[in-house]
Amino acid sequence: MEALLFERDTILAAFWMTVRLTAISALGSLALGTVLTAMRVAPLASLRGAASAYVSVARNTPLTLVLLFTGLGIGANLGVELSDDIATNNFWLAVIGLTAYTSAFVCEALRSGLNTVPVGQAEAARSLGLGFVKTLRLITLPQAFRAVVAPLGSILIALTKNTTIALVVGVSEASVRMREMIETYGDQVIEIFLGFAAGFVLLCLPMGLLFGWLSKRMAVAR
Amino acid sequence: MFGRSLFAVFSVMVAATACGGGSASYASVVDKAKNDKKLVIGVKADQPGLGLRTPDGAFAGFDVEVAKYVAKELGVDPANITFKETVSANREAFIEQGQVDMVVATYSITDARKQKVSFAGPYFVAGQDLLVRADEAALTGPETLNGKKLCSVAGSTPAQKVKSEYAKEVQLQEERTYSACVDRVLGGQLDAITTDNVILAGYAAQHAGKLKVVGKPFSTEKYGIGLKKDDTAGRKAVNDALQKMFSDGSWTKALQASVGASGFALPQAPQLERY
C-alpha cells in the first residue's frame, strides 16, 4: 500500500498519459473508421478494394506488431519525424499505431450498422435526388451510428486497455509504471496490481455505463 | 473470492500440465547439481557474442560457454543443461522464484541486486560504452551526448546514468531489444546506443563498416553469476569453478571464440570477489 501512496504522482501521470492516448486515438479512429466505411460502400471498386484490404490487414495483425511497424517502419525507415522531442515523437507514433488498428474495428462496426438501416431509407433518399455522398452523410450513416453505439463503446474500452501496449514504441504509460513498480516493490505485487486495475476500472466502467445508456437512448425505434 | 479460487484452479492446471523446473527445492545449487545431475540456467537469447539462440536451436556465446564450464565443474553434463531465456527485467525474479538455478546473462553485480540474489564472480569486467554510426565524428564520449538521442533497452539502467552524470540534455529512448535500437540508429532517427562495450561489440561486428564502438568506457560493470540469495555453498563452488576456468586457459579461449572476431581487445581474467 505504501508503494501506491508513495508513487501517487507518477501513477497519476501515467494514467493521464493513458487518457490522452485514448482520447486522441479514439477521435482519430472514429474519423478514419468513418472514411474507411464510406470507401467500403463506395461505387468505385478500387476504393472498396483498398479499404477492405486495409481492414483485413489491420484487424488481423496483433497490435504489438502494428505498433512495432509504426515505430520501426514509419519512424526509423520512412524517416518520418513528428517532433524533435523523443517523448512527443513516441506519443504520436503510438497514436498513429492505435488509430491505424482501432479504425479497422470502427469500420467493421459501422458497416454492420449500415446493414441494419432498412433499404427503403436509401431508396427514398435516392428518389429525392440525393447522390451517394449525401445519402451516406445525411440518411444512412447517422442511423448506422445510432445502431452501433454499444459496439463503439466496446471498441473505446478496448482502445483504453490497448494503450498499455504503447510501451512497444517507448511511451511510458500505466503498464510501464506498473512493471517498474513491481521491480522496485516486489513485496507489494498484489496491492500494486489492484491499484492499477482500479485505475482502469475507474476509466472503463463509466464508459461502459455511459455507452449502455446512450445506446438505449439513441436506438432507432422501428 | 472468485479470483482466488480461479487462481487455485490454474495452479492445479499448471501442476498437471505445464509443470516446469524448480519445484523440488534444494538449499544450494550444489545439491541440485549433485542429486539431479540437471540444471536450468538463465541466459540471454538475443545478444550476439554473449547469449544468442542460433538457427540450429542451440545457445551460443561467451556467457553460455561460462555456464557450461561451471556446470561441468558442478558435475552436470552440458547435455543436461536446460538453457532458459531471460531478459534484463526478469533476472532477479527468475532466481528468487526458482525458475532458474543460476543466471549467466551479462548480469552486473550491484549492491541493489545483492539484496535479492547472490553473486559469484565476476567472470568478466565490462564497461559502459557507446555504439554510433561509423561516420559519426562528433560523438566521442558520454559528455558529447547533449541534445542527442540515446537508445537503451527497457529494464537496464545505464541510459539513466548517462543523463544524470554526463549529459543532462540527452534524450532517452527505450526499446525492447537491441536489434530495434540498432535499426533506429542505422535509420538516423537516434544517434547512439549505450550498454556494456562487450555487448556493443557484438552488434558492431554484425554491422561491420556501419557501426562502431566509441571505445571510451565510462563505468565498470562486473558480470557475476546470479544465484539464490544466501546460497553460500553454491557461491563458493561456482567461484572455484571460475577460478579453474581462468587458470586453465578455457576462459581466454571462450572469450576469443565468442567476441574476438569483432576486434574487441581481450582483457585479462578478472579478480574474483568472494564475499
Added chain:
Amino acid sequence: MSFANLYEAPGPRGIRRNRVLAAVVALALLAVAYVVYVRFDQKEQWAADKWLPLLRGDVWATFILPGLAGTLGAAVAGVVLAGLFGIIFATARMSDHRWIRGPAAMVVEFFRAVPLLLLIFFAFFGSFVLIGVNISAFAAVVFGLTLYNGSVIAEIIRSGVQSLPKGQREAAYAVGMRKGQVMRLVLLPQALRAMTPVLVSQFIVLLKDSALGLIVGYDELVDRGLNGIAANFSNVIPAAILIAAIFILINLSLDRLAHRLGVSGRP
C-alpha cells in the same frame, strides 16, 4: 453488393467518370507504395541477406515453428477456458438470484476493464506471493487470456440470449422445462449460433492477444520468431512482415471458417 442501393447504377457518363476516379485512386495508392519502397530501399530493407534467412529450413525449425506452436497452444487453451468461463458467467449473470447475479456481474465487469497486459504481469509475478507456486509463462498468458476474453464472451452470450424472442423462453416454460433446461436446451444453443460471427472475431482477438506473452518471455511468434530471427540476422522489418503475414493468414482462414459455419449453421 448488399450496399448497391446506396447509389444509382451509373449511366455512360457515370461509368466514364468512375473509370477516371478509379485510375486516380489506383495511381495515388501506387505512389504511396512507391515512396515506401524507395525509402525502405535506401535503408537496405530489401537486401537479399535480410530476406533469404526467412526461407531457411533451420530458421523455421528453431524460431518460427516453435513460436507458432506457442502462439497456437496458448490460443487454443485460452479459447477453451474462455469459452467455459463465458458460458458459466453469462448464465450466472442471468440468474434469478441476486446473490449469484451480483458477484458474477462484478467479476465480469472487473476483468473486462483490466488490460490483459496487467493481468499477465500480475499472474506471472504475483502468483508466488499469492499461492506460493511459480506459474509458468504459459499459464500466466492463458490465465490472462481466459479472464479477459472469458468476460467479454460472457457479455456476448448474454446479449445473444437477450436478443432471442421472448416466445422461446415462454414456450419452453409452457412445455414444462425447468429453469436450467430452458437455458441449456433452448436459449444457449440459439444464442451461441446467433453470435457465432461475434464469437469468432473475439477468438481472433484472443489469438492476437497471445502475442503479449512475449512480455513475460513466453515463446510465441513475436518473441521467439521476430526477436530471435532479428538478433541473428538483424532484419527486424522483414521478420516482422513475415510474422504479421502468418497472423493475417491464420486469422483470415478463421474468419472464412466462421462465415461458412455461420451460413450452414443457421436453422
